[in-house]
Amino acid sequence: xxxxxxxxxxxxxxxxxxxxxxxxxxxxxxxxxxxxxxxxxxxxxxxxxxxxxxxxxxxxxxxxxxxxxxxxxxxxxxxxxxxxxxxxxxxxxxxxxxxxxxxxxxxxxxxxxxxxxxxxxxxxxxxxxxxxxxxxxxxxxxxxxxxxxxxxxxxxxxxxxxxxxxxxxxxxxxxxxxxxxxxxxxxxxxxxxxxxx
Amino acid sequence: xxxxxxxxxxxxxxxxxxxxxxxxxxxxxxxxxxxxxxxxxxxxxxxxxxxxxxxxxxxxxxxxxxxxxxxxxxxxxxxxxxxxxxxxxxxxxxxxxxxxxxxxxxxxxxxxxxxxxxxxxxxxxxxxxxxxxxxxxxxxxxxxxxxxxxxxxxxxxxxxxxxxxxxxxxxxxxxxxxxxxxxxxxxxxxxxxxxxxxxxxxxxxxxxxxxxxxxxxxxxxxxxxxxxxxxxxxxxxxxxxxxxx
Numbered sequence: 001x002x003x004x005x006x007x008x009x010x011x012x013x014x015x016x017x018x019x020x021x022x023x024x025x026x027x028x029x030x031x032x033x034x035x036x037x038x039x040x041x042x043x044x045x046x047x048x049x050x051x052x053x054x055x056x057x058x059x060x061x062x063x064x065x066x067x068x069x070x071x072x073x074x075x076x077x078x079x080x081x082x083x084x085x086x087x088x089x090x091x092x093x094x095x096x097x098x099x100x101x102x103x104x105x106x107x108x109x110x111x112x113x114x115x116x117x118x119x120x121x122x123x124x125x126x127x128x129x130x131x132x133x134x135x136x137x138x139x140x141x142x143x144x145x146x147x148x149x150x151x152x153x154x155x156x157x158x159x160x161x162x163x164x165x166x167x168x169x170x171x172x173x174x175x176x177x178x179x180x181x182x183x184x185x186x187x188x189x190x191x192x193x194x195x196x197x
Numbered sequence: 198x199x200x201x202x203x204x205x206x207x208x209x210x211x212x213x214x215x216x217x218x219x220x221x222x223x224x225x226x227x228x229x230x231x232x233x234x235x236x237x238x239x240x241x242x243x244x245x246x247x248x249x250x251x252x253x254x255x256x257x258x259x260x261x262x263x264x265x266x267x268x269x270x271x272x273x274x275x276x277x278x279x280x281x282x283x284x285x286x287x288x289x290x291x292x293x294x295x296x297x298x299x300x301x302x303x304x305x306x307x308x309x310x311x312x313x314x315x316x317x318x319x320x321x322x323x324x325x326x327x328x329x330x331x332x333x334x335x336x337x338x339x340x341x342x343x344x345x346x347x348x349x350x351x352x353x354x355x356x357x358x359x360x361x362x363x364x365x366x367x368x369x370x371x372x373x374x375x376x377x378x379x380x381x382x383x384x385x386x387x388x389x390x391x392x393x394x395x396x397x398x399x400x401x402x403x404x405x406x407x408x409x410x411x412x413x414x415x416x417x418x419x420x421x422x423x424x425x426x427x428x429x430x431x432x433x434x435x436x437x438x439x440x441x442x
Contacts, residue, residue: 032270039266040211040259041239044246051249053258060262064269084239152231158224159231171248177235 015079022071031071035064038080042087049091059094063087137187144168145180152177209233209240215255218247302441303414306434307407313337314367314396318360326352330360342368358392359385367400375404386417395421402431411438 010033013021022030035042042063046056063086076082138146147166151157152173163170209230216222217230234241247255318334321327333348346368349361363385369378379401386397398417405414415438418431 028270032266036263036266039262040255041243043259043262044243044250044255045239047250047255048242048246053250053254057258057262061265061269064266081239084242088242152235156228158227171245174231174234174241174244178241181235 019071019076019079026072028068031064031067034079035067035083038083041080042083045084045087046091049088049095055094059087059091063090066090133188133191134184137184137191140187141180141183144172144176145183148173148176149180149184207233208237209243211243214240214243214247215252217244219252303406303409303411306437307403310430310434311370311400311403311407313340313371314364314400318364321356321358321360324357326356326361330356333361334364337364337368340371342372346372360393363393363397366397370400370404370407375407379404386420395424395427399427406434 010018010029013030013033015034015037018030018034021027022034039060043056043060046059046063047053050056050059063083066086067083070086074082138149141149144166148162151162151165152159157165159170159173162168162173166173168176213222213226213230217227222230230244234244250258316334316338318327318330321330324330329348329352333345333352336342336345336348346365349365349368352361353365354362362381366378366382366385369375369381372378382397382401382404385391385393386401388394391397398421402414402417405411405417415435418427418434421427422431
């Protein structure tokens, strides 16, 4: 009964509060709650990179063990994004068979995009950047990236529609859009800097 | 898990990602998902994961993982509880042993306060048996209690103020014959008119401490608690006995 009451209380704590409580008392119940909140995310990240369900399950438990010690020493601002990076890099290291050399401290600092930011949202905002400029820079991209971006953003086609029209897998459509958008952003940033000069 | 996977309002919920793959979303919602994952690394990876696993399996395995973590924590917690409880018992036991053997135990108090009563027999030099008393005291002063007792025994009950009896009692206690010492000293300690009345009670009290009978010891100390020679020491002993309790 007491344990149920404690668990109920713990479930109401924020991630930051759970982290603080674990750091001060080293009670694993707090990490347990924290990790359970993102166990699906961790598992899916492992599935994505390891492409094997059993290996992903094992990886999740390994990552949980890593957290128990790493959380005590790391300064974590956003637990979810930190955990995502830890999980992703764990998988990449495992794929490379260099698990023992895994440096969580280093990888945890890796910058990731885990939400849309103003820059990406405004990328196709013609009020900010002239349509002609976007068009010019789009043409500098690889053909499939350019096509997928145009179809997705200007013609509002779905992944599936682009996949069918261009005869490429849906997965590739997404990849071309992502890479194309990233490259276009770089080109536009360069353009803005040179224009300011 | 119905909340946002990345705990960010702009991020997708696990349900949204699942429903996308199950074709349960409206066109507008599908569009939102597709736009979001272009810019969000986390949601993009979670979205991609469904290429390698079914929605049902994700639910099943996540539940499995959650219960594994629960049992792992509970196991570790109960193991830790056992370890901590055992450690606490050991510490308490060690403390009680330490308390009983360091400072406040009866035996320790006896050792601390017991000192053979100094030789005050010079005042008896004009007495008939002074020669034997002096001989006995010489042995007593050198710590040869056994030999001293034999000499005292010859004059016990014959000397004024029961000097031989008193020093015999102290010698017996010093020799470790505590019960015999108490018995002998009681002849003096039970009579307030005796010359060595306070001293006899003091040594009986110490002897009771050694026998771990603090109540009896305190009874003897209470009889002489106002005696200036013992007052301070009795207060100290009382304090230590109270601290022990």
